[in-house]
Amino acid sequence: MTRTAIRAAGVVVLVVVMAVLPFLNLQVPGVLPSPTYQPGALSLLALCMVFAALALSYNLLLGTAGLLSFGHALAFGAGAYGLGIVLEHTGLSLWSALLVTLVGAFVLAQVTGAISLRVNGIPFAMVTLAFAQAGSVLVRRNPGETTGGEEGLGLATDQVPDWMIGVSNTRNLYWIALAMLILVFLVVVWIDRSRVGHVAAATRENELRVRVLGLQPYAAKLIVFTVAGVLASLCGAVYLLLQSGAVPRVVSADFTITVLVMVVLGGVGSRWGVVVGGVLYTLLNQRLATLAHSDTVESLPAVLRVPLSEPMFLLGTLFILVVMFFPGGIAGAARSVASRSSAREERQRDQARLAESAA
Amino acid sequence: MSTVVLLAITGLGLGALYFLVASGLSLIYGLMHVLNFAHGSFLTLGAFLGWMVADRIDATSWLGFAVSMLVGAAIGALVAALTELLLIRPLYERHIEQVLVTVGLSLATVALFEGIWGSDPRFIRGPAWLDETTGIAGARIPNDRFVVIAVAAAALIAILLFLRHTRYGMIIRAGVENRAMVTALGIDVRKSFTLVFTLGGAAAGLGGVLASHYFGYVSPSLGGSLLIFAFIVTVIGGLGSLTGAAVASVLVALLQQFANYYLSGTGDFVIVLALAAVLLVRPTGLMGARA
Amino acid sequence: MSTTPTNGSEPVLVVEHLAAEIDGQQVVEDVSLTVPSRGITAVLGRNGVGKTSTLRGILGLIRRTGSVTLAGERIEKLPTYKIVQRGVGYVPEDREVFAKLTVAENLRLAERTSAPRRELVDALFPDLVARRDQMAGTLSGGQQQMLSLGRALINENVLLVVDEPTKGLAPRIVNEVADALIEAAKTVPILLVEQNLEVVRRLAGDVVVIESGRVVHTGDAVALLDDDDLTTRLLGVHADTDSDTDTTTEVAR
Numbered sequence: 001m002t003r004t005a006i007r008a009a010g011v012v013v014l015v016v017v018m019a020v021l022p023f024l025n026l027q028v029p030g031v032l033p034s035p036t037y038q039p040g041a042l043s044l045l046a047l048c049m050v051f052a053a054l055a056l057s058y059n060l061l062l063g064t065a066g067l068l069s070f071g072h073a074l075a076f077g078a079g080a081y082g083l084g085i086v087l088e089h090t091g092l093s094l095w096s097a098l099l100v101t102l103v104g105a106f107v108l109a110q111v112t113g114a115i116s117l118r119v120n121g122i123p124f125a126m127v128t129l130a131f132a133q134a135g136s137v138l139v140r141r142n143p144g145e146t147t148g149g150e151e152g153l154g155l156a157t158d159q160v161p162d163w164m165i166g167v168s169n170t171r172n173l174y175w176i177a178l179a180m181l182i183l184v185f186l187v188v189v190w191i192d193r194s195r196v197g198h199v200a201a202a203t204r205e206n207e208l209r210v211r212v213l214g215l216q217p218y219a220a221k222l223i224v225f226t227v228a229g230v231l232a233s234l235c236g237a238v239y240l241l242l243q244s245g246a247v248p249r250v251v252s253a254d255f256t257i258t259v260l261v262m263v264v265l266g267g268v269g270s271r272w273g274v275v276v277g278g279v280l281y282t283l284l285n286q287r288l289a290t291l292a293h294s295d296t297v298e299s300l301p302a303v304l305r306v307p308l309s310e311p312m313f314l315l316g317t318l319f320i321l322v323v324m325f326f327p328g329g330i331a332g333a334a335r336s337v338a339s340r341s342s343a344r345e346e347r348q349r350d351q352a353r354l355a356e357s358a359a
Numbered sequence: 360m361s362t363v364v365l366l367a368i369t370g371l372g373l374g375a376l377y378f379l380v381a382s383g384l385s386l387i388y389g390l391m392h393v394l395n396f397a398h399g400s401f402l403t404l405g406a407f408l409g410w411m412v413a414d415r416i417d418a419t420s421w422l423g424f425a426v427s428m429l430v431g432a433a434i435g436a437l438v439a440a441l442t443e444l445l446l447i448r449p450l451y452e453r454h455i456e457q458v459l460v461t462v463g464l465s466l467a468t469v470a471l472f473e474g475i476w477g478s479d480p481r482f483i484r485g486p487a488w489l490d491e492t493t494g495i496a497g498a499r500i501p502n503d504r505f506v507v508i509a510v511a512a513a514a515l516i517a518i519l520l521f522l523r524h525t526r527y528g529m530i531i532r533a534g535v536e537n538r539a540m541v542t543a544l545g546i547d548v549r550k551s552f553t554l555v556f557t558l559g560g561a562a563a564g565l566g567g568v569l570a571s572h573y574f575g576y577v578s579p580s581l582g583g584s585l586l587i588f589a590f591i592v593t594v595i596g597g598l599g600s601l602t603g604a605a606v607a608s609v610l611v612a613l614l615q616q617f618a619n620y621y622l623s624g625t626g627d628f629v630i631v632l633a634l635a636a637v638l639l640v641r642p643t644g645l646m647g648a649r650a
Numbered sequence: 651m652s653t654t655p656t657n658g659s660e661p662v663l664v665v666e667h668l669a670a671e672i673d674g675q676q677v678v679e680d681v682s683l684t685v686p687s688r689g690i691t692a693v694l695g696r697n698g699v700g701k702t703s704t705l706r707g708i709l710g711l712i713r714r715t716g717s718v719t720l721a722g723e724r725i726e727k728l729p730t731y732k733i734v735q736r737g738v739g740y741v742p743e744d745r746e747v748f749a750k751l752t753v754a755e756n757l758r759l760a761e762r763t764s765a766p767r768r769e770l771v772d773a774l775f776p777d778l779v780a781r782r783d784q785m786a787g788t789l790s791g792g793q794q795q796m797l798s799l800g801r802a803l804i805n806e807n808v809l810l811v812v813d814e815p816t817k818g819l820a821p822r823i824v825n826e827v828a829d830a831l832i833e834a835a836k837t838v839p840i841l842l843v844e845q846n847l848e849v850v851r852r853l854a855g856d857v858v859v860i861e862s863g864r865v866v867h868t869g870d871a872v873a874l875l876d877d878d879d880l881t882t883r884l885l886g887v888h889a890d891t892d893s894d895t896d897t898t899t900e901v902a903r
Contacts, residue, residue: 123594127594312470316464
């Protein structure tokens with residue numbers, strides 16, 4: 001079997017395992033709060049998949065096009081709040097409402113992208129941050145009682161099919177999250193392999209050379225930015241269904257930074273890496289919060305207790321360490337381990353051959 | 360009329376705070392092409408430690424107030440210098456990684472501050488005169504506005520004098536224009552990196568103490584909320600331009616105040632619109648030489 | 651390297667197998683050259699062959715490999731500012747004066763010792779004296795070139811590295827710049843990139859011709875320029891015509 005075939009088989013097995021998980025009684029103590037067939041574990045896993053998909057969409061910006069955006073939360077929030085508001089104020093069915101939301105997300109990404117891509121690099125980061133900030137302020141201000149302000153927005157369930165509502169139907173939402181993750185993954189692969197993806201990637205390396213070749217870096221970047229935005233909005237919409245609501249935090253700059261942390265932890269530019277990063281971050285965030293309130297930590301002296309009881313302190317520090325010492329993230333570390341072990345295997349094979357020929 | 364005067368002077372005060380944050384951001388970006396997300400943390404730490412020291416001495420005395428400003432500036436400078444030496448310098452020239460490290464530092468420090476001081480605002484006191492008002496053209500202006508404006512103006516003048524009349528100031532100005540050529544004249548430009556971080560940190564720390572009086576409280580999120588507006592200011596003013604930062608600080612703050620009052624609280628959006636407009640018409644900002 | 655110094659003393663600069671890249675693109679493949687301790691050594695070649703990049707590689711302004719020996723000491727691992735501190739004056743392509751600094755500030759910034767040669771620079775470029783407090787960005791192209799040369803000459807150097815000093819200048823100014831370089835060359839060896847072959851004929855002792863990032867010819871300047879066939883083959887121009895100014899897309903910065 002070729003490498004690609006092995007890989008494809010691995011992917012199929014993984015997807016099948018994920019799909020049948022709600023029927024299995026797997027327990028992972030310390031990671032999952034319940035056996036896998038119960039809602040607790042399923043909703044956590046679904047959340048992991050939403051964030052993994054969101055990290056994938058962000059990787060399209062940073063990994064493919066080299067765009068450091070601090071406004072990705074705006075797209076995610078537009079999906080979550082957009083769907084919530086459409087469902088509450090129109091009689092549209094869930095699917096029509098989702099379509100309306102995604103069209104809105106497309107327009108939003110086009111407009112903000114068209115303006116912010118007028119600058120590059122760090123100024124681009126600042127401008128996207130400013131847009132996201134405006135969105136964040138808008139949501140918190142609660143204009144016309146639409147967003148629910150600081151309280152957040154609850155999901156209006158009238159138009160949502162019954163099989164998606166309630167704790168007993170968590171597994172259905174889990175499958176929706178899984179389907180969405182697969183869809184996002186496929187779209188991202190498609191973009192990465194398309195002509196637009198290649199131009200965006202070439203622009204990341206050397207914009208001047210792309211221009212000299214007569215290609216249009218701006219158009220390619222805008223398309224990538226828009227696709228990433230719409231995908232993030234889709235993640236936001238699923239997040240709304242999963243959490244039965246949205247809170248202002250998902251539109252904040254901090255939230256974008258969380259996504260950035262997932263992508264960097266997983267390894268910028270590696271699709272599998274960022275999926276792992278998204279899942280790991282979500283689990284870690286849950287676990288560290290539990291750790292913060294554990295008796296062990298409570299009993300420590302203040303010098304240790306204060307930092308250990310702040311999950312974001314630990315994650316922030318971990319993030320700094322990864323950036324400084326493991327720039328490839330988890331994917332990079334895995335690659336170097338793999339190449340080292342394959343080098344070792346080769347050495348062993350060489351030695352074996354040497355021993356054979358000597359005998 | 361009195362409303363306009365009140366809004367204008369309050370806006371100037373807010374602009375003064377923006378400037379104290381944006382001046383450092385702009386110089387750091389101009390010279391090093393680093394976007395410093397941790398700048399808000401320098402401000403917050405300056406505010407907290409300044410307040411603690413003032414409280415020890417006597418928060419309501421002028422001595423306490425003066426010492427708290429000195430402590431805020433010194434702490435901001437120290438932490439900024441350490442940040443440059445330990446986190447930024449090892450990632451020399453890798454701009455995205457440098458930004459990411461400051462993002463991580465900002466996350467970690469804000470969480471740490473919350474762990475130490477709690478996430479709720481702490482209301483603070485200063486010399487009694489600061490809480491009183493002075494009448495100008497029928498408007499009652501809180502006195503702390505004047506102090507904030509005066510200190511920021513003094514800081515602007517001090518930084519300008521430093522940049523104009525010292526050799527290091529000259530190196531920084533030249534480096535903002537063309538860093539490679541500065542090294543090609545035999546100058547170790549990295550020393551000036553530490554220097555702009557230190558200067559920017561001092562201004563931010565000072566800004567933290569003043570902001571705590573302007574708003575009446577300190578909290579772990581104090582720096583972060585000012586930082587975003589300071590980012591907008593630096594882009595509008597033109598990255599790397601100190602005078603641009605000063606002008607844009609005042610414009611942005613005035614615009615924000617007046618829009619908040621006359622356009623029913625839309626100040627933040629008006630600013631983002633202004634940012635979008637500036638980018639469409641002049642992507643390098645009001646006084647920026649290049650993108 | 652086959653070139654021998656024109657006099658008996660050690661060469662001031664020996665470059666061996668220099669390779670350099672910009673943004674992952676190889677711009678210098680393999681350059682070896684020697685600069686004798688006296689006179690002007692000119693680097694020639696068509697546009698975009700890597701002349702400027704060779705100079706920038708020697709100075710460490712771009713990533714490079716190979717060995718570079720300045721006055722007997724290896725410098726290829728040093729950062730630019732330390733190389734310059736060892737006594738290298740650099741006059742870059744396009745002058746690169748600091749536009750928002752005054753003439754006086756530009757010169758003062760370049761001073762590396764407590765005894766800068768201000769009188770010498772003032773005497774060479776009287777135009778600049780009257781404009782001391784003018785912003786360098788408002789100077790004419792010729793004046794900016796004088797300032798750029800002045801920045802290099804204000805220190806006592808063991809080597810001057812000068813990149814296309816006559817590019818885009820009026821003929822009268824070209825002569826002034828050439829005169830200044832001849833004057834400077836009396837006290838310090840110069841490594842010069844120059845497109846104007848008349849200027850090369852006036853100034854240069856040795857020449858090094860580069861093509862596609864490699865040295866293809868070394869020898870005496872006048873001998874090369876008198877050989878019309880060789881000049882046409884190596885440089886693509888006749889010795890008596892001016893070459894065009896840079897129009898190719900050499901991604902030099």
